[in-house]
Amino acid sequence: MTRSVAITLNALGLYAISLVLAAAFAAQLLLHELPCPLCLLQRIQFALLAIGPIMNVRWGPRASHYALSLFAAAAGFAFSTRQVLLHILPGDPGYGTALLGYHYYTLALIGFALSIVLIGAMLLFDRQFEPEAAPKFDAPDLFATCAVWLVIALTALNVVSTLLECGFGACADNPVVYELLRRW
Amino acid sequence: MEFTALFLAAVVVMLAAWRGSRQLALGLFALVIAASLATYLHHATDTLKLSF
Numbered sequence: 149m150t151r152s153v154a155i156t157l158n159a160l161g162l163y164a165i166s167l168v169l170a171a172a173f174a175a176q177l178l179l180h181e182l183p184c185p186l187c188l189l190q191r192i193q194f195a196l197l198a199i200g201p202i203m204n205v206r207w208g209p210r211a212s213h214y215a216l217s218l219f220a221a222a223a224g225f226a227f228s229t230r231q232v233l234l235h236i237l238p239g240d241p242g243y244g245t246a247l248l249g250y251h252y253y254t255l256a257l258i259g260f261a262l263s264i265v266l267i268g269a270m271l272l273f274d275r276q277f278e279p280e281a282a283p284k285f286d287a288p289d290l291f292a293t294c295a296v297w298l299v300i301a302l303t304a305l306n307v308v309s310t311l312l313e314c315g316f317g318a319c320a321d322n323p324v325v326y327e328l329l330r331r332w
Numbered sequence: 333m334e335f336t337a338l339f340l341a342a343v344v345v346m347l348a349a350w351r352g353s354r355q356l357a358l359g360l361f362a363l364v365i366a367a368s369l370a371t372y373l374h375h376a377t378d379t380l381k382l383s384f
Binding site: 185186188189191192193195196198199202203206207212216219220223226227230296299300303304306307310311314315316317318319 | 333334335336338339340342343345346347349350354357358361364365368369371372375376
């Protein structure tokens with residue numbers, strides 16, 4: 149796998165993370181279901197998962213950049229496992245609506261597990277890390293640049309959404325209203 | 333409030349990774365992942381309200 153193919157695959161990874169963040173937003177807005185604190189923590193890990201690909205697009209593929217994504221995916225895996233275990237008892241309806249038969253935290257667990265496998269697969273290809281014969285700085289193309297700004301914009305929207313939901317205090321365990329919009 | 337701060341910190345790390353220096357982005361990432369683990373552990377040790 150050449151360096152440019154690896155960068156394109158990293159940009160595709162950023163679009164995939166954007167899709168996850170956008171789908172979570174869509175469920176929040178269309179189904180009027182506010183994310184719980186543990187759900188927010190999982191969203192944050194999806195956002196942190198994007199740091200590695202952003203650095204690969206900007207600085208070129210490096211094993212240390214993939215390591216950042218692995219740390220974020222491992223943390224997200226642990227957080228979503230905890231939430232699955234909280235709702236594992238028979239008769240527990242789970243938190244929120246099930247999408248395609250799975251609750252969001254179960255889908256998140258699958259997503260983080262898949263990320264770990266895909267990052268491992270990317271690390272198998274050594275050629276992407278080889279220095280170029282004639283080192284030169286290639287500005288990221290439009291496809292990769294759009295992917296980076298899309299994921300940054302979606303994370304910034306989460307800042308606004310979480311501020312509206314939690315206000316300036318601690319987030320409710322089971323939020324049902326946006327704290328900052330309560331007066332309106 | 334801590335979740336808003338964590339999302340904001342994630343945006344700052346992304347901007348540092350895209351526009352700033354590599355070392356800065358790596359350092360900030362370490363801080364944010366440590367903060368999110370600390371937030372998780374803080375909530376994980378909350379008393380569960382169970383009644384049997």
